[in-house]
Amino acid sequence: MSFIEMAKSSRASCRICKLKIEKLTPRLGIKSSFEMRGRIVESLRWHHLECSFEKLGEEVANAEIQADLSAEDIKKIDRIKSKFLSSGLDAIGISDLTEHGVRKNVKATVLKQMRVREIETDSGKTTKARTVYVESDKIRRKIVLWSNQVEIELKPEDQLLIIRGLTELGSDDKILVNVDENAKILINPSDEQTKKITKAPKIFTSDQWKRPSGTHVKFEIAKTSRAKCFLCGDKILKSELKIVKPVWIENEMAKRHVPGSYSLHLKHALDDEDGAEVLKEAISRISHDIIDDFGSELIDLRDSTENSKIKKLLDEVLIN
Ligand SMILES: [Zn+2]
């Protein structure tokens, strides 16, 4: 649990820069509890709010604000929130495009659509591409429609919602967006469609079980076939999608708990004692790559689960 307050004294030091935190300056407190030799130990760590912006974004985004902050700090916190309190699937707004090589949702207005071009790929094949000039927040950018998407006819002033477009740094040093076969484009979407897409699950961390601080449940692609599913005891095969749950593991010899995790088959995750929370946490942090590569497994899970909350969450991330 984290919170932001004005320092009540000048005694604490910042865990990031190691310098003193002056009284009445904003600071981020992170409370955590862990188990040591069978006892629950509480810890409270302090950080300059300024230092936290870069290093502790997720904690800042989730912090309870208990101070009267400057307008500038509030603005920074809002920006961090928009980045962390979503799974990245609702990163709409082309002007926010700073990263390349990632899949993002993008909203834009059509300025001009160019003719279909034949392009030779690295492997010597030809493919079709079509550039569209768009504008968003007064920034002019390019989107590129690929393969069968080139057929889409666009008119100036059309509103576009690109779902999971692949960003790329263009020759003009601006980020352009590729609409390939894994992306989808909605033309003049209804408010309802826009709302559905922007409503991606919030990042969620369950408090149903004790775990090492700062860890979270995640989807992972098994790198080997060595790990066994904690529930059924069978091997999880290499390249299979699994769920990793962080926990404290009891070390009999040393008689203490050590940080650890266990793996679960995707289909067995809901049978875990914290199953629904485990899956909810994993889905809230799912990456585009996992959605791209394991779409059919996730659809199977959605269709087979009887847990309506998990069904709904999966629906939200499996937009197309
Ligand atoms: Zn600091």
Ligand SMILES: [Zn+2]
């Ligand atoms: Zn299993």
